[in-house]
Amino acid sequence: MSHSIFLPAILAVAIQAALSWEKFFSILTMSLRIIATGGTFDKHYDPLTGHLYFRDSVLPGALKRARIAQDCVFEALLALDSLDMLDEHRKQVLQSCQRSTEDHIVIVHGTDTMRETAAVLGAAQLAKTIVLTGAMVPYLVDESDAFFNLGFAYAAARLSKPGVYIAMNGQLFDWDNVKKNREQGCFEALR
Amino acid sequence: MSHSIFLPAILAVAIQAALSWEKFFSILTMSLRIIATGGTFDKHYDPLTGHLYFRDSVLPGALKRARIAQDCVFEALLALDSLDMLDEHRKQVLQSCQRSTEDHIVIVHGTDTMRETAAVLGAAQLAKTIVLTGAMVPYLVDESDAFFNLGFAYAAARLSKPGVYIAMNGQLFDWDNVKKNREQGCFEALR
Amino acid sequence: MSHSIFLPAILAVAIQAALSWEKFFSILTMSLRIIATGGTFDKHYDPLTGHLYFRDSVLPGALKRARIAQDCVFEALLALDSLDMLDEHRKQVLQSCQRSTEDHIVIVHGTDTMRETAAVLGAAQLAKTIVLTGAMVPYLVDESDAFFNLGFAYAAARLSKPGVYIAMNGQLFDWDNVKKNREQGCFEALR
Amino acid sequence: MSHSIFLPAILAVAIQAALSWEKFFSILTMSLRIIATGGTFDKHYDPLTGHLYFRDSVLPGALKRARIAQDCVFEALLALDSLDMLDEHRKQVLQSCQRSTEDHIVIVHGTDTMRETAAVLGAAQLAKTIVLTGAMVPYLVDESDAFFNLGFAYAAARLSKPGVYIAMNGQLFDWDNVKKNREQGCFEALR
Numbered sequence: 236m237s238h239s240i241f242l243p244a245i246l247a248v249a250i251q252a253a254l255s256w257e258k259f260f261s262i263l264t265m266s267l268r269i270i271a272t273g274g275t276f277d278k279h280y281d282p283l284t285g286h287l288y289f290r291d292s293v294l295p296g297a298l299k300r301a302r303i304a305q306d307c308v309f310e311a312l313l314a315l316d317s318l319d320m321l322d323e324h325r326k327q328v329l330q331s332c333q334r335s336t337e338d339h340i341v342i343v344h345g346t347d348t349m350r351e352t353a354a355v356l357g358a359a360q361l362a363k364t365i366v367l368t369g370a371m372v373p374y375l376v377d378e379s380d381a382f383f384n385l386g387f388a389y390a391a392a393r394l395s396k397p398g399v400y401i402a403m404n405g406q407l408f409d410w411d412n413v414k415k416n417r418e419q420g421c422f423e424a425l426r
Numbered sequence: 427m428s429h430s431i432f433l434p435a436i437l438a439v440a441i442q443a444a445l446s447w448e449k450f451f452s453i454l455t456m457s458l459r460i461i462a463t464g465g466t467f468d469k470h471y472d473p474l475t476g477h478l479y480f481r482d483s484v485l486p487g488a489l490k491r492a493r494i495a496q497d498c499v500f501e502a503l504l505a506l507d508s509l510d511m512l513d514e515h516r517k518q519v520l521q522s523c524q525r526s527t528e529d530h531i532v533i534v535h536g537t538d539t540m541r542e543t544a545a546v547l548g549a550a551q552l553a554k555t556i557v558l559t560g561a562m563v564p565y566l567v568d569e570s571d572a573f574f575n576l577g578f579a580y581a582a583a584r585l586s587k588p589g590v591y592i593a594m595n596g597q598l599f600d601w602d603n604v605k606k607n608r609e610q611g612c613f614e615a616l617r
Numbered sequence: 618m619s620h621s622i623f624l625p626a627i628l629a630v631a632i633q634a635a636l637s638w639e640k641f642f643s644i645l646t647m648s649l650r651i652i653a654t655g656g657t658f659d660k661h662y663d664p665l666t667g668h669l670y671f672r673d674s675v676l677p678g679a680l681k682r683a684r685i686a687q688d689c690v691f692e693a694l695l696a697l698d699s700l701d702m703l704d705e706h707r708k709q710v711l712q713s714c715q716r717s718t719e720d721h722i723v724i725v726h727g728t729d730t731m732r733e734t735a736a737v738l739g740a741a742q743l744a745k746t747i748v749l750t751g752a753m754v755p756y757l758v759d760e761s762d763a764f765f766n767l768g769f770a771y772a773a774a775r776l777s778k779p780g781v782y783i784a785m786n787g788q789l790f791d792w793d794n795v796k797k798n799r800e801q802g803c804f805e806a807l808r
Numbered sequence: 809m810s811h812s813i814f815l816p817a818i819l820a821v822a823i824q825a826a827l828s829w830e831k832f833f834s835i836l837t838m839s840l841r842i843i844a845t846g847g848t849f850d851k852h853y854d855p856l857t858g859h860l861y862f863r864d865s866v867l868p869g870a871l872k873r874a875r876i877a878q879d880c881v882f883e884a885l886l887a888l889d890s891l892d893m894l895d896e897h898r899k900q901v902l903q904s905c906q907r908s909t910e911d912h913i914v915i916v917h918g919t920d921t922m923r924e925t926a927a928v929l930g931a932a933q934l935a936k937t938i939v940l941t942g943a944m945v946p947y948l949v950d951e952s953d954a955f956f957n958l959g960f961a962y963a964a965a966r967l968s969k970p971g972v973y974i975a976m977n978g979q980l981f982d983w984d985n986v987k988k989n990r991e992q993g994c995f996e997a998l999r
Contacts, residue, residue, distance in 0.1 A: 280754055301595075304614065382573040567948060609856075
């Protein structure tokens with residue numbers, strides 16, 4: 236019985252050996268990964284051309300502004316309009332999720348093909364909670380929904396059981412039960 | 427067997443009789459109640475005095491901006507700095523929650539005594555999911571965390587099991603395991 | 618000599634007869650006309666198409682926000698990208714200036730052909746102070762120069778002698794001594 | 809006659825000798841000095857105390873956002889609520905204006921005693937154009953008039969003849985013909 240006091244320490248070492256240290260740390264704090272892929276959320280206005288375009292992501296600034304107390308890993312993966320997203324890009328998003336040592340992931344994505352990327356991730360059946368979100372109005376434009384959506388998706392990624400979800404319009408949809416209503420500019424359930 | 431086609435209709439009528447109609451509707455759509463009580467979140471700048479004060483709540487505008495697809499009932503209950511909140515005010519908040527036909531409630535509250543109000547609600551053990559949130563910087567001030575917190579609390583109120591919670595700094599705390607760290611300006615767990 | 622006390626009143630009546638009443642009032646208060654023609658300044662983001670477009674002008678809101686103490690007449694004349702502005706549109710702008718009972722006019726205009734419209738107005742040699750301004754970033758987009766430019770143009774229209782001017786980048790240019798440097802995204806003098 | 813080609817160069821050297829080089833450069837480009845003294849314009853919100861306070865001035869950011877093409881010298885002189893401004897602070901403002909190699913000066917100042925500081929500067933009869941401005945709502949708060957006022961004051965400082973002025977509410981007042989109407993929250997002429 237005398238050696239039983241070492242048990243917790245031994246267990247911790249065994250767990251650390253089995254997992255990478257980063258993984259171990261992630262479990263303790265339930266840290267979260269935010270992956271930027273572009274989309275309306277992250278568009279900037281270009282004064283020279285008068286068009287919207289991608290530059291450095293607004294997300295690091297938005298996360299600081301949100302006053303999040305925990306570690307939150309930011310990954311600038313892509314900077315694409317979601318209409319320009321090809322199969323190879325979706326594969327990159329999937330690989331990022333697979334590689335992620337965080338089990339809770341928020342993906343900021345364009346709304347037009349958010350569902351297609353969610354389907355690729357859903358089919359992969361990872362044991363992670365993955366929430367895709369975006370915005371109908373860019374973060375840097377007046378009356379944008381982006382910051383609300385980020386907060387909603389952040390909570391959903393922390394609180395939902397493993398699976399792939401779409402968080403838009405104050406609702407959380409399963410990846411295989413959602414479509415964008417383009418006339419109304421909002422997401423709705425299929426069934 | 428011929429009368430079986432009426433069964434769904436009969437059931438619906440029975441359910442409607444048992445519940446108020448509003449309650450019935452609420453169950454179908456899982457609508458949510460947002461209760462404003464004031465706090466930093468809702469402060470305006472008064473150009474005449476140079477002080478922050480309360481006027482009409484920013485929440486109806488914020489909810490519209492969030493592009494929430496569902497019905498969301500807004501209740502302007504109080505407009506107080508949370509340091510000015512007395513027992514009778516907390517009783518009012520509790521009564522609003524008790525009377526609410528929505529089982530998912532977000533309360534926008536000042537951060538300084540959010541925990542005290544949460545304790546009053548927690549002790550009442552209502553069978554509802556109640557999430558208190560607020561902001562460190564007013565919604566109408568540059569770099570405010572308010573809109574993120576609203577999104578976070580909105581998701582938490584939809585996704586969490588009945589109970590009373592505090593949503594701040596990207597975290598969801600149980601009402602009896604949280605305190606505000608005034609030096610750091612953030613909330614943290616007690617244990 | 619006894620009738621001399623009536624002189625000021627007689628003069629006032631004569632002046633009122635000669636001028637329209639509105640004109641008379643305008644001289645007393647030096648009121649100002651703001652004419653909206655569209656341009657980057659006034660662009661909105663369309664959540665359904667993802668493009669910038671024109672809707673109701675932002676100027677009435679901007680003028681209220683500026684806390685201008687005097688009467689300021691707002692005229693929503695056109696809502697065009699200045700690249701789409703034709704000779705007939707420039708004629709409309711000229712006619713508005715000619716008809717204006719205010720002798721101090723600010724025109725909010727797209728930057729790309731601001732100079733061409735200024736040339737049409739300059740050639741007409743009206744006895745009015747006309748200042749064209751615009752923005753490199755829309756009023757409703759983060760870090761917009763629009764509100765500064767409006768203030769600058771407003772002061773320039775009040776303080777400058779009759780003529781046609783372009784107010785951009787904190788400078789006031791004569792209409793025939795200015796060009797837009799498209800590489801730099803700023804206006805500069807020709808000479 | 810052969811030495812006449814050197815005349816321009818000799819003249820330039822003579823002028824440079826007479827004036828400081830900085831002064832010489834300032835005449836060529838009519839550069840402008842912006843002096844921050846604090847006031848509502850420059851107030852920040854402190855998340856820890858819930859009060860408005862002074863930190864680094866917002867003016868360098870505002871000037872960059874204004875896309876001003878010329879050199880514009882920024883001087884962070886004071887960071888005071890204008891109700892806290894004493895005679896010695898007004899003397900400091902006067903000394904800054906006297907020392908300034910720029911003949912066009914904008915002073916950002918609290919509105920409550922803007923008139924008193926203007927009187928100190930006016931009495932000194934400097935051969936410079938000095939425009940005091942401020943804001944009824946801080947630059948960092950929603951619906952602020954600050955950026956418009958800065959543009960207005962900037963133009964007024966460039967376009968007005970030497971003297972001391974107050975620029976508020978879209979109007980330019982002589983320093984000895986203005987008062988703040990505290991009930992209305994706006995400036996008006998005495999006569």
